Amino acid sequence: MKKGYYSVDDIREALRKPGYVTPLLKGLRYTFKMFMSKDVTIQYPTERRQISERWRGIHRLLKENDKFKCVGCGLCAEVCPPKAITIVTEESEEGERYPSKFQIDELRCIFCGFCVEVCPKDAIEYSKVYDFVGYDKKEFLLEKEDLVNPEKYIFQGK
């Protein structure tokens, strides 16, 4: 045996000792212990899990002074591995560039976090919305206005 390795044979041998019936009864005792302990199920739509700060939910486009922070540089669209972001940039009268169209296909999105990571203006971030449901593919094409407040997509139950 090389250094840093050890054999499981003696553990295996030791297992033969307890016999047949006792381990079976021990198993029953263990499940009974679990029967008595608290269940871990969360009653999902009514009860929700505490999720972490860094949760990668549906994207949120941030606004500053009632304007989108986004300047339409297109880095997010470029870095996006599944190419879920469509962005069309225009220039306003003041010479500021802004995205005239900012569309995320949430069905294509793999929530890798690259877009948020590369945005130089901190204009896009992840919300904590993870239960976005719909009946049609088109419902998942989110325009920039939809992305301002993704909390409205939280599934409320029936």
Added chain:
Amino acid sequence: MAAERTWKLHMGPHHPSTHGVLRIELELEGEKVLKATPIIGQLHRGIEKIAEDFTFHQAIPLTDRLDYTAASLNNLGYVLAVEKLLGIEVPKRAQYLRVIISELSRIMGHHLWIGSAALDLGAMTVVFYTFADREIIMECIEEASGGRLTPTYMRIGGVSKDVNEKFIEKVKYFVDMFPEKIDGYETLLTDNIIWRQRNEDLAVISYDEAINLGLTGAVGRASGVNYDVRKAFPYSSYEDFDFEVPVGSKGDAFDRYMCRMEEFRQSVRIIKQAIENLPDGPVMADIPYLNPPQEKVRTDIDALIRRFKFVLEGFHAPKGEVYQSVEGSKGELGFYLYSDGGSKPYRCKIKSPCYIHVSALPAMVEGYMLSDIITAIGGLDIVLGEIDR
């Protein structure tokens, strides 16, 4: 004249215990397996081809989808390969974090394995216990990266974000509570005579055969192949930690099981050491052509330009080829990268352990019974995402 004694059975792709879309063409005599031919490819997504069109950075999320039960390990393998190609050093803190996350992933992978392997044999409860415990790891990883199943936490040159106190707390909690849970699994399975009877002396692979078939990881080690990438080619500061690798001798399904159960304990041991000795410092290597940190981008125009260059063009790796492997939760997970000097991997070959293990399946199950195939597959711990790529 003699009657055809054998019959054919197509097991899968829609079969409850082929762990995905594996299909096995069986030739049976009664219930005895005469010939087994695994047929794969139903989940083929062409990750290697897609990676050729992505920059080195963009290809990271693809690797998450290989072995989705222990996604961060694949990340690690890939970024290590790229780093090796580039020849860059990663900060110590990042290395330790990588170790913690990858060992947590390994436990996650093993959790899924033991749960489904037990479910295959009808022990339906274990899978729920393991998923309950897996949830805690998921929360840890979520705390660090924001993702649960496919965290995409590793980056070339480090990890995506530094961890917070909450993460460390949660990991510590997990490390403290988990050994007891392992004992629980063992009460239900290891000690159980039925479990032993189903696993012992089954799908036996000898040492020579194992090494010739290229079995690595717990499957190979069960046959006595004392080869662990963490020990043989230490990466990401694994040499800093005090841990041992379990090795079996008989090479049956039960040894595979025992090895994995021991790996649980060893992983906990590594995580404990890493989380207690977590050094301070940056989590990204400060290399000019890599993605600069956000704080710098906000203030520094140079960093901004670097960011644009990183995203739009990617970095150019030197011409050459590397092979870097990590000890995945299933075995040696390797990435062969060929770079022609461009910003994209010219050729990225993923060596997935399950792929080799599936090719060894006929050698394992032939001569055993129909029910034993289930046990053998369960003991191999295959993930079709990794096999088909």
Added chain:
Amino acid sequence: MHSHVVVLFLSAFLFSIGAIGVLVRKNAIIVFMCIELMFNAANLALVGYSHFLKSIDGVMLVLFVLAVAAAEAGVGLALFVLLFRNKGTIDVDKLNILKW
């Protein structure tokens, strides 16, 4: 006419049917089943007479016939399985190698 006459008639009927089956069917297992049917017909007659004569003897005989039928089934079916394994068929027409 009491019930036992009906039973006897049924017995004769089943016996004849069984005999016809033995004679005309080609599948050895069905032939075998028809033999069982004839057994059963004999049992019926025994029970009928037992009932008629108020004697338990017929019923006892039925018990033994059952046991014999069970033994016969065990050995006979094992033979069929073996035949099928070696010859690939259990057609009685094709199994006539016992000729000379």
Added chain:
Amino acid sequence: MAKAKDIIKLIQKKHKKAVIEAEEFRGDPIVKVKKEKLIEVCEFLVKEKKLAYNLLVDVTAVDFLPYKRTPRFDIVYVLVSVDNEHRLILKTEVDEGEKVPSVYHIWKSANFPERETYDMFGIEFEGHPDLRRLLMWPGYEHYPLRKDFPTKGYDFDKKWDPEQIKDNVLKY
């Protein structure tokens, strides 16, 4: 763990004619040998006590179509010695339509990777016991990992017709 240079030297010493080029990159020895000598070298690599490359980790190919290299493909073998704990990247060159000797009889682990290489690049391995399509379905005409194959695929927009491939599948 032996130094990469020593390994290269040892191989060059024993098989001077076989080795086309050898280099060390990032600590790993990379040796390119002639196709004809491949089996000979491989057997040597396994048997030589100082090397003992008993574990074949991977077999793959690299397509050099854009560079218009004449032997179009590189076949890459990644080898590991379990006992000595060192690696080797062994390569050989093959042109389109040529056959490479299979290393299946040396390492059985070459079974699937060689099939996959055949499947993805169309490189045939001589002596492989079961050279069929592996990941792609039988009857598929193209070799996806060749550089002239578009990532989208040829028939990306074509409607999927089950009847058309049914025969192929049934043949399988």
Added chain:
Amino acid sequence: MIKYVWLVPFFPLIGVLINGILGWKLEKINKGIIHWIACGAVGLSFLVVWMIFRELLNLPPEHRHFEIIVYNWFTSGVLSVNVAYLVDPLSITMSLFVTGVGFLIHVYSIGYMGHDEGRYYRYFTYLNLFMFSMINLILANNFVLMFLGWEGVGVCSYLLIGFWFENKEFASAGKKAFVFNRIGDFGFVLGMFLLFFSVGKYTDIYTLNFYNAMSHVKFIPVAVASAVGILLFIGATGKSAQIPLYVWLPDAMAGPTPVSALIHAATMVTAGVYMVARCAPLYLHGHSAMEIVAIIGGVTSFFAATMAIAQYDIKKVIAYSTISQLGYMFLGVGVAAFSAGVFHIVTHSFFKALLFLGAGSVIHALSGEQDMRKMGGLKDKIPVTYWTFLIACLAISGIPGLSGFFSKDEILGKTFASGHYFLWFLGTVTAGLTAFYMFRVLFMTFFGESRVEPDVAKHIHESPATMTVPMIILAVLSAIGGYIGVPHLLGGSNRIESFLEPSFSYGGIETENLFHHVPAGTEYFLMIIAVLVGLAGIYVAYLFYMKNKSIPENLVKKYPTLHKLLYNKWYIDEIYEAVFEKPGHFLGSVLWMIWDELIVDGIVKGVSNIVRGIGCGLRFVQTGSVQFYAVGVLLGIVITVTYFLNF
């Protein structure tokens, strides 16, 4: 307890069944089970016999006679035979030592046969079967059951002599024993029938029960009784190896040594003596038969002793010694000293079994060597064997104080008293010869320098405890066994004689007047002569084989004819071959050619040819189709049903 006497043969039978049916399996599991079963069975039998013996002792002598009927074996006309056991002093004495010595030898066999793989169970099965048969022989209350045991022991003897049947010589030795026994048995059966019919004819009591038959034997004519006696005695000569049917016994030494000890020394061969003793009234009535018994016994004893002198095979010497001692017993019963004969059976069984076991131990130590010329100097290497062997030799030589002395002296005394002076003389000479050849064996084996072959010498070792302990027990018995029959002359009460006496006296024939009254002084004189002759024998042996080893060789050179004659056993085998075997072979060939080939085979083949002809015609009916046959069955049913329902 007496009514449970059937337990005595029952236990060995159980042993036979278990070992015989399951033995092959048990042997694979554990050899221990086999010998535990076998020895346990015999041990239990011994216990039962012992308890019966104790019970018998507590009864008044005239009530010591029981017949336990187990069940009716068969009834055929006037003949009714029960499986019934006779419990009286004689049978119990016999069975006591048979089971006792048998048990010891079973135990001894554990050590002796321990190395024999694959046939261990078979050996113990045979041994138990022998015990079962022997006990049946002894305890039987009628001739038929006795004959069953008689044949049973013969079969066991055959099986055990040929135990190592791979060796062709051994196998043919077994056959030889069997054939000679058969000849004897033929006489025995004839005698049995003659007795049955003659007793029936003259008294109208058709019986084969010993007690009934013997009680009425006095009503049949003396000549017939003699004929019966002679016929039965032919059986006894076969079984007990007397002239002329003794030649099988030396060859029977091919069997394992414990078998020699048990069957061919202690128990089976004494069956003849027992039978004669059992039929005491018959022999007393037909006294010419008894004369023949005495003469044959005396002559045999002398002849066998002379043959023993020149033998080199250790077991053969003892075998001839056995024949000689059996001759003594017959001499004893032949002069109507039945109790003396039985007494000698008992003592002889102790020391002769011991001698065989000792020889076996020597052979065991020497890895199978039996030739005395290749022994020597073993005294210190196997001390236990040596000391026990010495005791046995002293006992057989009639050294006062040991068991052989009392019994032998009793026989010689009674012979003298009955007026057979020549036989007495033969017996006394034989006593000297006995002492000589026994000590010859002792000196050649245990004293002097070692002539053992070097590679054998390395392995010499004392036998295991399972072998030595029975030997020690037998040695003790050989030493003190004689004290149950200390004669009146030496101040004893001859308890065995008074115990056995009722068993012989039921025939209503007085034995007292057969013996002259011999004055005490003469008796002492005879005794001293016997002892002196014995001591002289020992001294001569010492002289020949210790002091001056050239004497035997010189003697051989001087009298080559005599030595050759003795060494080749008086050429008896060769004579038999010339007289019986050759003509028999010729007769057989003639019968085979004419009767078998021509007539029997002709009939058989003719029949088969006819059948074949018919079959050739009928085979076209056999189509092989099951359903065609079913039609045939149906035809039968139709005929039957139609017949029974309509006619």
Added chain:
Amino acid sequence: MLAELMIPVIIFFMAVFFAMGSGVMVVCSKNPVHSALWMVSTLFSTAIIYLILQFDFIAAIQVIVYAGAIMMLIVYVIMLTSVDEEVRRKYRLRLYQIVGLAFIVIIFVELVKTGSSHLTGWEGLDWKHIPETFGSVKYIAHQLFSKYVFPFEVVSVLLLAAIAGSVVLAKKDKKD
């Protein structure tokens, strides 16, 4: 009460007709499994007839041993041997089979002639006269272990032989 008396009679005749019908179907079904099923129903109907004739025990044994064990075994063997075997085939009666059928008709006629000697009109089930304990387990057991103990032992030996025989037959050759 009329109904009380009539119900068993009706069941009795239903069972008789059902047994006859199933008996015919055993021979006529092309699929051996169907044949076996019809056989089961024949046996079951017979068991009902036994039940009405107040032989509870025999009825139960009939179902357990015949319908349960033997027929299950037959179904098992049918599945093992000829599930996929083609059953439709040109069929032609041979001469000997026709002769055999004639024999069967003769037998049937003879049997019915004998059995129908009391054919005078339905007088009902005569189970009123039977003592309560006649077909009971206790009575049969007493008979079995006293009067019939020898056949009982013989049958047990037969079963043992059958077990040994079928084990030997079904055992696979070690060679292949």
Added chain:
Amino acid sequence: MDFLIDIAITVVFNLIVFVGLLLIVAYSTWFERKLLGDFQLRLGPMRVGFHGLMQPIADAIKSFFKEDVIPKNADTVVFILAPMLSFVCALGVIAVIPFGGTVHIFGRDVKLILADIDVSVLYIFALAALGSYGCVLGGYASYNKYSLVGALRASALMISYELPFALTIIAVVLVSGTLSFSGIVDAQAGLWNIVKQPVAFILAIICGLAEINRTPFDMPETESELACGFNVEYSSMKFSMFFMAEYCHLFTISAIITTLFLGGWHGPFLPGPIWFLIKSIALMYFFIWERSTYPRLRIDQIMRFGWKFLLPVSLANLVVTAIVMTIF
């Protein structure tokens, strides 16, 4: 008039028992799911009604309206017959199980048992024998390899485990001296048979598990090997018949073991039927508990266990019982 009342009482009683049985069967699915959930740190059905109490009814409605698929090559008649056979035989067992003492109603003594026949034990075996045809024929008729293997396994299992089960129960019959269930229950009024026959109790539980095809003996189904085994092609109501037959078996085997070993309906303070239910449900609890704990055995291991262990042990138990009964 009396006759009519008799008939009315019989009819009503039958209705009550069978409807009750069906309810118990329906709710035993809920019971099992709930318990399994609890054993597995889950909650089980929670949505339909309070704690999912209406779940069985919802399931029933759902299965009614599912599409009923009969495979193309299936043996249609047998395919339809099999689940019915299975279900009817499962239900029929309840007829001979006494679940209470005698009740005085309308001036009549009504025994709380549907059919108090004196060969109840044999009746049970007869039904079990017929019931296993359900599995076998269902598997055969589906024209599916998986279900055929399931059917073969089912018949093998049935043949092997019927025998030790019968031998075990015969030991109890010996102790009680009767083949009738009510007689057996009455014989246990003082001392339960579990005390007299502890080995038989354990054997009966093991064989019972095999009889009703539950883990670790769930060979005919083995969802992970044969993808549900004999009922893989069944859907809609036919599937739910198999399903209900299975749960009916679960209840009836508990009831049989209760009757044979746990004193049936005897018990202090509470009325008989209540005691009967309590005991049966406790046994059902055990069966579910055990299911949640153990893996399943392989078919050859099960066969070996049955023939080489259970059969000799039950035979030995029977012999010892017989000897003890003869001596004392």
